[in-house]
Amino acid sequence: MKRKIAAIFAADIAGYSRLVAEDEEETLRRLASYRSVIDDFIAKANGRIFNTAGDAVLAEFPSAVDAVRCAIDIQESLRTRNMAYPPSRQMSFRIGITIGDVVERDGDLLGDGVNIAARLEGLAEVGGICISRAVHEQVANKLSVQFADIGAQEVKNIPTPVHAYMVAMRREDGTYARPQLKKTIKAAPAPNWMWPLVVGVVSVVAIGVGGFLYFTKLETAQVTSSPATSTAAAPAPGSLTAPSPSPTPTMAAKAPSPVPTSTPTQAAAATPTPMSSPPAASTGKIAVDAVPFIGERQRAFLSNEYAAAGDYKAYALNIGGFFGSALNKPTEEEARNAALDQCQKRADAAQSQRRCELYAVGNKVIYGHGEPPMPPKPWYRHDAITERAFVPKDFPMLRDQFKTRLENIYMTAAKSRTIALGPGGQYFMGLGGTTVDDSARRALESCGAIAGAACMIVAVDDVFVVPIPTLLRVTGFFHAATNPSIVADARDEVVRKLGDGTGWNAVAVGIAGRPGLGLKAADEQTAVNTALADCARHDSDCHVIAIGPFAVGPMN
Known part of the structure; x- marks a missing residue:
């Protein structure tokens, strides 16, 4: 037996048993295809697979940097492949990485380093990467990657807590998703001798508060909440997700992942900023032409079915183009919750990073972000001198993996389709529009909301509609x-x-x-x-x- 220090990589498929139960033959076929991709990336990164079991892969790398870079490449490649399948049949891996002292025996590796990597894999998000503090210290200043510190984690069969970090996965536009933070280990309970003191303090406070409320009862009884507070404030996105979700970027009012189709294509976000307060709700009908991110079919729905429905109704959307509606509910609260839930389920099914928000309750618009920044019309023009065939590898300002996404998704989508590009390299594909103008508007609105600035239509159907430089x-x-x-x-x-x-x-x-x-x-x-x-x-x-x-x- 030989001891050595190595970066240990552990990967496993999320929900593998369910996938096998639903369609064993197809799942095993795809597993072999995905494993071929993983094996190639590991080999190119100077790694070595030392153990496999079913859907699990264990590999060693000579450095933490190689291991993390390889894991990111794998996740981004598999995410692109998954877009060809419905959400319920997508095959996503979790990956855990640590550095540890391991024992090599007959080519296999044993020891706590292997066990900890497997436990970190269990902490990772679906399609994500979780690393130990030792790995974070090695890669933090060497890779252009962001991390979320999730603190010390109690994991099975490891006597001491493991301090872990989530790797923020890059979105299509070059920005990074914010990982959902896991709960850290609970603090030790307070000593028993403190409980009498705590009970005494609470009792004194309760008596004081009760007296205060008694003497102020008449005044407080006359205070009522304003209509804007009671009906216009959308529920916080955090009520729908795990702890510490990313807030939605604020859009400049009237200035500055999956696209709105039956299978939306989501794009990425700029650095999140706190959501602004909703404006005062109007009492008139929804201005359907002003509703952002949706297509003509949804505008027709808002003009007809939604407008004709009873009082307790609501409409929710997100900037990736997902939407949800609730009509003729018994209460306003049920309408709010149902619209948000429907929108969020659609977004989650497509692995959208965007949280849904209420746009309207009844006929009152309560969306607080204003209109996304848009360029002046015309949004695009055809010029025979500069126009040429669309080739994903020639698309400007995008990394290679995003160009691959254009090839796999945009090139295979039906017309009418467009791509909007933001000044910081953000982009959004407008797919499934009833017309090119419909797709262009949706792409520009979503791209503008993500970038925080007006975007530009670069491609329409099969051609570039702007000059694409090749000399510089x-x-x-x-x-x-x-x-x-x-x-x-x-x-x-x-x-x-x-x-x-x-x-x-x-x-x-x-x-x-x-x-x-x-x-x-x-x-x-x-x-x-x-x-x-x-x-x-x-x-x-x-x-x-x-x-x-x-x-x-x-x-x-």
């Missing part, structure tokens, strides 16, 4: 009016000359910030050459800073 790397959106590379007194002129943006356009600047423009060119190279030549007439050391609607920089 896209770094973000280009806004001439505020671009610091351009000298201030020349920005308005650049904005004016760019005009409607048809054809290929490029902007270059020199060392003094004087711009040069290449406008309405027939191809990208001509636009770049013209911009550089124009800049060189009144500046030096010129370089291109924009092509089409994008800011650009040197290729990596």
